[in-house]
Amino acid sequence: MSDERHRVATTVNGTRHQRDVDGRLLLSDFLRHVLGLTGTRVGCEHGVCGACTIQYDGLPVRSCLMLAVQADGHEIATVEGLAGKDGTLHPLQQALRDTHGLQCGFCTAGILMTMTAFLAEHPKPTEPDIREALSGNLCRCTGYQHIVEAVTLAASRMGGRR
């Protein structure tokens, strides 16, 4: 393995960061352990559970399947950036709370980053659409029903807004 360090300059939730990292450093580890943004969770590190989902130039991706160096020159959004500066929850965060859509909360960040992107594309989703979109994120606690309710509720509260 070469000891070469690579420069990563990226914007995370609107803030610029620049760090020198190992080529093999995972993006999930970069966010969590280098930048200290531990809201993004890691459940499997092989791309199945979806807990590590972030938005990469606006699209949901699994940060455990990417290297930190791939973030160079790109925009990242994580769960820490979802609520307003004044602490107002995003409508989906609020809806998850209102419907009891989380229990241990470990899958929640990934679900938020997947489903806020989904809602932006599908402002008036049906339940089958929601379940399909959610099916790439594993939750071991809730049985998904309250999460599906939350997405429906958030969509209606957002009134077709993106």
Place this chain on the structure above:
Amino acid sequence: MVTRYLGAPITRNEDARLLTGRALFVDDVNLPNLLHAAFLRSPHAHARIKSIDVATAKQRDGVIAVITAADMGDYWRPGPLLVPPPPIRDIVFNQCTQVPLAKDKVRHVGEPVAMVLAESRYLAEDALADIVVDYEALPAIVDLADGLKPDAARIHEDLAGNTAAHVRQTKGNYAEAVKRADLVIKRRFVYDRGASSPIETRGIVAEWDGKADRLTIWDTTQAPVVIRNGIAAMLGLSERQVRVIAPFIGGGFGPKIMMFYPEEVLVPWMAIKLSRPIKWIEDRLEHFFATTQERGQVHDAELAIGRDGKIIGVKDVFLHDTGAYDPYGLTLPINSQCTLLNAYVVPHYDSTFTAVFTNKPIATPYRGAGRQHGVFVMERLLDIAARQLGIDRIEIRRRNFIGPDQFPYNNEIIYQDFAPLEYDSGNYGPVLDKALELIGYDKFVRDPTARRTDDGKHVGIGVVFYIEGTGIGPYEGARIQVQSSGRVSLATGVGTQGQGHFTSFAQITADQLGVDVRDVDVVTGDTDQFYWGAGTFASRGAVVAGNAVNEAAKVVRQKILRAAAEHFECAEADIVIANGKASVAGVSERAIGLGELAQRANPLRGAVKPGTEPGLEATNYFGPARGATANGAHAMIIEVDPATMMIEIKKYVVVHDCGTVINPLIVEGQIHGGVAQGIGNAFYEQLAWDRDGQLLNASLADYLLPTALDVPHIDSAHTVTPSPLNPMGIKGAGEAGAIPVGALFAQAIEDALDLPRHGVEILEIPLSPNRLWELIGPHLDKKEAGSP
């Protein structure tokens, strides 16, 4: 007392932190100078270790230490027996508990052999590849019956064979009673379970503070107090020198209460030795070997029954897979043995089990904890009996239910908590009625068109019943204190893994103290905040800790009344507590905030009456005499595609009686999650071992957890029969959702495909499209070919 919160669907206090990414989980703990641990694990299920060479690994840049069993000296010890065997006559129990690092032998794939400590997790994992272990492979014991053969390889060589335990429990006299039976049904049932697979794997961080002489441990455990006591004892420290914090935990489901995992023994020890904090986080592959799981039982069961459909007796002989070690004693097979009796009057019972050591990871309780296995056997036996006697499957259950006036009902055998298996209360008929109504049973069975879809799918209905022993002892405690700000703080020793304790305990307190539920700050799982406790298991958090909270809150309420009465110079009976204030009834301007009252109760100058305790604070404990028994019915309508054996659940109903409900939103969530895990167990999840004890599907891509497309919408309803065993009348709800799902799948799929007509019975779990095809395909073909 006005109950504003108890029984109301209050949204959770803890959610804001979880939703914004601020909640602290173990892997979020970051400390200066942190070292990272990685473990070299056995690639063999059963092998002798001839030599271990760590020299190269030690030389790698960034590696600080490499530890094997030989380096551990006296600290190397087998773990404690967590649950001693219950006092049952003629019981055989061979104690072989896990070791921190394998010494001469490895007994399952994934058993740790060496620990590497390095400056980063990446470097620690690199160094694992430098370690050379010379193994001599031994034959692996995978199958239970093979393990008991006289010439089988012995997993623990100091034992005469691979028997971990042998237990017989009886009630009445089955051998005599069976002679009176009109029908005796004998079948072999195989019930396998899998890995609990919380989305957060296990992990631990330990930090030694040499100046304060204190060890702090962050651990993904369901039982922080017990971990503290054990680690203090192992390391020769006082319990006051050790603080264990179970912060937010990403799901537990049972295996996070195993003690002590090797990593829990090794990481704190080395953190002290090296005076550097150490972190270990399990990866998903490790989770399939290094975390305990549940597994198979094989039952040879026999039901003796009268023509009237009344059970005369049950005889059952079963084998239980305990894995390579048995630190959890007999909890699982005893739960199976007891729960098999289910909700029915079984006058004669003769049950014997043999627990077998195998070369697989350790089996310990996972949500349901052996109850599934028992319920499956009984429910299947009744289905078969109903068919053979020409009695409706609902009717046969009704005829055998323990009646509402028969409680407390003593089953005359011993339960996992060593107490007699006695059901405290219940009223099963209305629960079943409600389930039938919600699933539309009568309509379905009367409607001939309901059984086929237009595109040729077969539709079936299933209805099963279960009971669940919950909320067992020994005890939990809680401390409640009114702060001078008027906020209330509450601490308890149980850990919490998503069950909503921050909210349900706050609800109980808020009602007693007349404060807003958002003004109660709950701390769980920090041994510096609360000293005593046993942990979160057996659906006991709400029952045992909930009642302790209630008792403590009642005492604080009394203190508020007394202090306010003194302040206003009136009788306690005239004081009203509401909205965070104590006031004189009918004179609303004579009111004092609880915060101010708390300050007055803690004077800094002057004299107090002898015997005065400062503050508005109380600590109380609660321990039930025995567990409370919850019950319920699950029903579903399922579609099966006969060409692919793929299923679709069209409707799913749960009716549940868990006594008094603190928060219906939280209980509903528990039910949904339990059902989802039950569905995984019934149709998606199977740990596939080969003959050499290798796990063939150790990834989430191959071991299938149900997704949002597999778990249906669940309609749930509750009936309430309060438990007489605790003042609040609560029964546990944590495991119920998962218990009867296997039995339900078997019945509903049989019904859909009309299997009995083809001479096929489903006697095993888990199922899968493949497995269904193996079981059913040949029979369907034969029939189509016109042969008998």
